[in-house]
Amino acid sequence: MIPGSAGKEKSVFRSYIEVRRVQEEDVNSIFQIAASVGTGEKDSSQGFLVDDYSSDPEYYKDKFKELSKRLDHFYVAENVTSKRRKQIVGFLIGYTKEQWLEDNPTWIEDVHWHPSFDQHRLNNFLVIDKTAIQSYLTGHGIGSELYKRLITDIRAKNIETILAETIISPTPNFASLAFRKKQDYHLAGVRYENYSGDTYTDLVYYKDISNFY
Numbered sequence: 001m002i003p004g005s006a007g008k009e010k011s012v013f014r015s016y017i018e019v020r021r022v023q024e025e026d027v028n029s030i031f032q033i034a035a036s037v038g039t040g041e042k043d044s045s046q047g048f049l050v051d052d053y054s055s056d057p058e059y060y061k062d063k064f065k066e067l068s069k070r071l072d073h074f075y076v077a078e079n080v081t082s083k084r085r086k087q088i089v090g091f092l093i094g095y096t097k098e099q100w101l102e103d104n105p106t107w108i109e110d111v112h113w114h115p116s117f118d119q120h121r122l123n124n125f126l127v128i129d130k131t132a133i134q135s136y137l138t139g140h141g142i143g144s145e146l147y148k149r150l151i152t153d154i155r156a157k158n159i160e161t162i163l164a165e166t167i168i169s170p171t172p173n174f175a176s177l178a179f180r181k182k183q184d185y186h187l188a189g190v191r192y193e194n195y196s197g198d199t200y201t202d203l204v205y206y207k208d209i210s211n212f213y
């Protein structure tokens, strides 16, 4: 358990934030959070998920359910009130290298790696595919709590590198870019992808966690 009062507006959390592994029955809450930041309107300053979750709720719920059963590093953050009521307020989806390449077999070749990036890091890594916090609760430290739990777990597996992408075109995700900076990520490369007929540009970042114990 993590002591409460995380973040800026401490009055929001009178008790504490608890991070745990996802369970299959969390899917509706996860979908609702994803839909709160993944809409048809992309707000650069608030941050967003690329997909529009309202376009096909059942598809996305099935996808979250499948991932909840398959992935070791899919977590939810719960706000636990003084009366022990729990509400899921955020989630993080991480893939081990094997899981990521199973779903995205050409990903390593698709990235234009920056010359300064040490490609030995690609021997073992974890990819954070999605982090999302309930839209009206961002900026209160919940994302950081999810990271702490993830890092504790993957350091126990001797993983030293986290990789994550942030979209910069056609709409830049400034909240995500700021979060990467705060989390001490460094630029690793660039990837272009085709999505719904458009070309998207993603910055690929890495975070060195070898010194986290």
Ligand SMILES: CC(C)(COP(=O)(O)OP(=O)(O)OC[C@H]1O[C@@H](n2cnc3c(N)ncnc32)[C@H](O)[C@@H]1OP(=O)(O)O)[C@@H](O)C(=O)NCCC(=O)NCCS
Binding pocket: 007, 037, 045, 046, 047, 048, 049, 130, 131, 132, 133, 134, 137, 138, 139, 140, 141, 142, 143, 144, 145, 173, 174, 175, 176, 178, 179, 180, 182
């Ligand atoms: C990006 C996100 C996961 C961060 O989680 P969070 O709980 O808000 O982050 P924390 O409170 O732990 O850390 C806050 C830091 O994130 C960044 N940040 C979060 N929201 C921001 C916003 N709207 N604008 C600018 N920076 C923002 C800042 O660096 C901030 O640091 P500061 O408080 O010192 O300014 C969350 O804002 C979110 O879900 N955004 C919408 C979905 C999204 O963009 N996902 C991409 C994931 S990287």
